[in-house]
C-alpha cells in the first residue's frame with residue numbers, strides 16, 4: 001500500500017468524490033487521499049461525520065445538502081459555488097454520498113464544471129444500493145437468480161409515462177434496487193403488482209445502512225409499504241425487490257455483520 005502513488009491535488013481543481021454508504025471504512029483510498037489533500041470540502045447532507053473527521057486539520061467544511069423536504073440550495077447555486085471556489089484557486093473536494101455519478105447529481109456538476117473550463121476528477125465510491133444490499137447478505141447477482149440488476153430512483157411521483165417505465169422494469173423479472181423510494185413505495189409496489197410481479201416477491205428495506213441507526217426489514221411486495229409504515233422505517237433507505245433478496249436466508253447463519 002505504501003508504494004501507491006496518488007495524483008497531486010492542484011489548486012483550482014474540483015474532485016467529485018464518492019463517500020460510500022456512510023461507514024468511513026468503506027471509503028476508497030483515493031477518497032481518503034482527497035479528504036487529506038483538499039483544502040475545502042463541500043459535502044452533501046448524507047455524509048457521515050466520521051468521514052468528515054478524516055479531513056486534514058484546517059480544511060474548510062461546507063454543507064451543501066440537497067435533501068427532499070428541507071430547504072436546500074438550488075443545484076445551479078451549488079454548481080456556481082464550486083466554480084467560484086475553483087477560480088479562487090482552492091482545492092475543492094465535492095463530497096457526495098455513495099458514488100457521485102449514481103443519483104447524486106454528480107453528472108450535472110461535472111457538466112457545469114466542464115462547461116466552465118474547470119479541471120475536475122471523479123473518484124468513484126461504493127453506491128449505497130449495492131453496499132446496503134451486500135452488507136445485508138443480498139448479492140446483486142447470482143447465476144441462479146438473475147442476469148441483470150436494475151438501479152432505479154423512486155423520488156419522482158409516478159405519472160403516466162413513468163408508470164409505463166416502472167411496468168417495463170417489473171416485466172424484466174430482474175431484481176430492482178430502489179433509491180429514494182420510501183414516499184412513493186405504495187404506488188410503486190402497486191404498479192409492480194399490476195405488471196405481473198407476485199405479491200410474495202421478496203423485498204428488503206435497508207434504512208441508514210452502516211450507521212448506528214441502521215434498520216432492516218424483510219417483507220414481501222404486497223405488504224412492503226404497510227410493513228415499512230408499521231415498523232417506522234423511512235428514508236434514507238434502499239429497497240431491494242426480487243429473487244436475490246431470498247438468497248439472504250441461506251447466508252445469514254454464517255454472515256458476519258456489523259462490528260463482530
Ligand SMILES: C[S@@+](CC[C@H](N)C(=O)[O-])C[C@H]1O[C@@H](n2cnc3c(N)ncnc32)[C@H](O)[C@@H]1O
Pocket residue numbers: 021022046096097098099100101102103104126127128129132178179180181206207208209210211235236237238
Ligand atoms: C441522492 S441519493 C444519492 C445516492 C448516492 N449517490 C449513492 O450512490 O448511494 C440518496 C439516496 O441514497 C440512498 N442512501 C444513501 N445512503 C444510504 C444509506 N446509508 N442507507 C440506505 N440508503 C442510503 C437513499 O435511498 C437516499 O435517499
